Every structure is written in C-alpha cells, then in structure tokens.
Amino acid sequence: MRATWLTDIHLNFLRPLALQAFYDRVRAERPDLLLVTGDIGESDSVARFVGELAAIAPVWFVLGNHDYYRSSIASVRAAMPRLPVRTRWCNAHDPIALTDRVALLGVDGWGDARCGDLDSKVELSDWARIDELKRCRDREARNATLQRYGSNEARTLRDKLARAPARDELLVLTHVPPFPEACVYDGKMSEPAWLPWFTCIATGEVLADHARAHPDQRITVLCGHSHGAGTFEPLPNLVVRTGGWPPGVEGYGNPIVQATFELA
Numbered sequence: 001m002r003a004t005w006l007t008d009i010h011l012n013f014l015r016p017l018a019l020q021a022f023y024d025r026v027r028a029e030r031p032d033l034l035l036v037t038g039d040i041g042e043s044d045s046v047a048r049f050v051g052e053l054a055a056i057a058p059v060w061f062v063l064g065n066h067d068y069y070r071s072s073i074a075s076v077r078a079a080m081p082r083l084p085v086r087t088r089w090c091n092a093h094d095p096i097a098l099t100d101r102v103a104l105l106g107v108d109g110w111g112d113a114r115c116g117d118l119d120s121k122v123e124l125s126d127w128a129r130i131d132e133l134k135r136c137r138d139r140e141a142r143n144a145t146l147q148r149y150g151s152n153e154a155r156t157l158r159d160k161l162a163r164a165p166a167r168d169e170l171l172v173l174t175h176v177p178p179f180p181e182a183c184v185y186d187g188k189m190s191e192p193a194w195l196p197w198f199t200c201i202a203t204g205e206v207l208a209d210h211a212r213a214h215p216d217q218r219i220t221v222l223c224g225h226s227h228g229a230g231t232f233e234p235l236p237n238l239v240v241r242t243g244g245w246p247p248g249v250e251g252y253g254n255p256i257v258q259a260t261f262e263l264a
C-alpha cells in the first residue's frame with residue numbers, strides 16, 4: 001500500500017491552475033491513501049479541498065488551526081461527519097488496520113500553552129479568526145482555553161490508542177507537534193515565544209506513555225503546523241516527523257508532497 005503524506009497545504013492560497021498542478025503532483029505519487037495532517041484550507045473551503053483530494057485517493061486527515069478560520073471549532077467539526085465517504089476525519093473515526101503490520105489513527109492536537117514563554121508577545125491570527133478564541137477576555141482566559149483543548153485532544157488520543165488494532169507499527173496523524181523538539185522552524189527548534197502555541201504537550205505525554213507501555217511497537221507520528229521539516233525521536237520506539245519546508249522556503253502557497261510510504 002502506498003500512503004502519501006501532505007501537511008499544511010493551505011490550498012486556499014492557490015489560484016485554480018496552481019491547485020490543479022498540485023493535484024497532478026499528488027496523483028503522480030500513485031497513492032492508495034492520502035494522509036493529511038491539517039491546515040488544508042479555511043472553514044469555508046476545507047470540506048471542498050478534502051473532497052477534491054478524495055478524487056485522487058481515500059483521505060484520512062486531521063484538522064489544523066487554519067481550517068477553523070472565520071468560523072468556530074464547534075461548527076467546522078460538526079460538518080466533518082457529513083463529508084463524502086472516501087474521507088475520514090481521524091477524530092471521528094476508529095483506528096484502522098492498514099495492513100497486517102500497520103495501524104492508523106489520529107487526533108488534531110492543539111497548541112496547548114504548556115511550554116515555552118507563556119508571556120509571549122507572539123500574537124497568532126487564531127486569536128482573531130477562531131470564534132472560541134475571540135471570545136476569551138484576556139490572555140489568562142485564552143491560555144486556559146488552549147490548555148482545555150489540549151487536554152481534550154489528549155483524552156481522545158488515549159482512547160484511540162487503547163482501541164487500536166494490535167500491530168507492529170502505529171501511524172499517528174496530528175497537526176500540532178507533540179514535543180517542543182519536534183516544533184521545527186527554519187531548521188531548528190522554535191523559539192520559546194512560539195512554543196506555547198506550536199506544541200501540544202498533552203498529546204506528547206499520552207504518546208510517550210503508550211510507547212513506554214508497548215516497547216515492541218514502533219510508533220511514527222506525522223505532524224505539521226510549525227512549517228519546518230524535522231525528525232525527533234523521544235524514545236527508541238517513538239519517532240515524530242514534522243512536515244514542512246527547508247530553511248528559507250515559503251510554505252504558504254507552496255504545497256509539497258512530504259513523503260510517500262510503502263506500507264507492507
């Protein structure tokens with residue numbers, strides 16, 4: 001089985017011809033399955049883009065923060081189960097066995113304000129463009145909301161890991177890097193001012209717990225969000241691959257294929 005990984009493709013930045021060229025590029029990978037780790041479009045376009053990708057191959061995906069822009073987390077998520085049959089939003093679907101050796105699951109994750117500089121002056125567009133964050137009256141309330149979202153994602157992930165089919169390898173899709181060291185930008189770990197919004201500590205703890213409890217299982221996490229390519233191995237059986245672009249290369253409007261895996 002050939003599984004092609006895309007992340008942070010932000011297809012709303014593309015004009016129609018460029019969009020078709022990108023779909024042709026994805027089709028050339030001859031995928032049996034597409035794995036998409038979030039930031040696909042925005043609230044008014046994410047369903048359309050996922051549907052168009054599903055014309056190439058079945059899509060398993062998680063949502064990123066941009067996919068909620070100009071709407072609310074609740075209403076975008078509520079629309080996901082109504083997507084076409086060849087699309088699967090991981091949060092709403094049980095883990096599956098892809099092959100005799102590999103199982104797949106995923107959760108969105110959320111930058112959960114649990115590491116780095118919590119007094120950071122970095123202002124994300126999220127604060128103004130996602131309804132639930134717009135409603136937070138101050139920084140403290142917003143951080144508490146972000147922490148709550150991180151905890152919810154961790155709870156969902158723990159539940160999915162417990163129900164995953166027993167396989168030698170586990171592929172986990174998530175948008176937000178689950179460890180600070182996996183939060184890569186410009187070829188290195190992000191600065192403390194960015195880490196609170198670009199790392200999901202809560203899902204990282206769940207992944208590490210699972211990896212320690214299952215030393216014979218190999219777990220590969222695919223994530224994005226920080227737009228810099230990197231690999232971090234927190235434990236001998238746990239590797240996190242952050243999808244992105246090499247230093248100096250712009251990600252917005254420049255979607256690329258991160259990798260195609262041959263899964264046996």
Ligand SMILES: [Fe+2]
Pocket residue numbers: 008010039064066225226227
């Ligand atoms: Fe992104």
Ligand SMILES: [Fe+2]
Pocket residue numbers: 039064065066175224225226
């Ligand atoms: Fe993102």
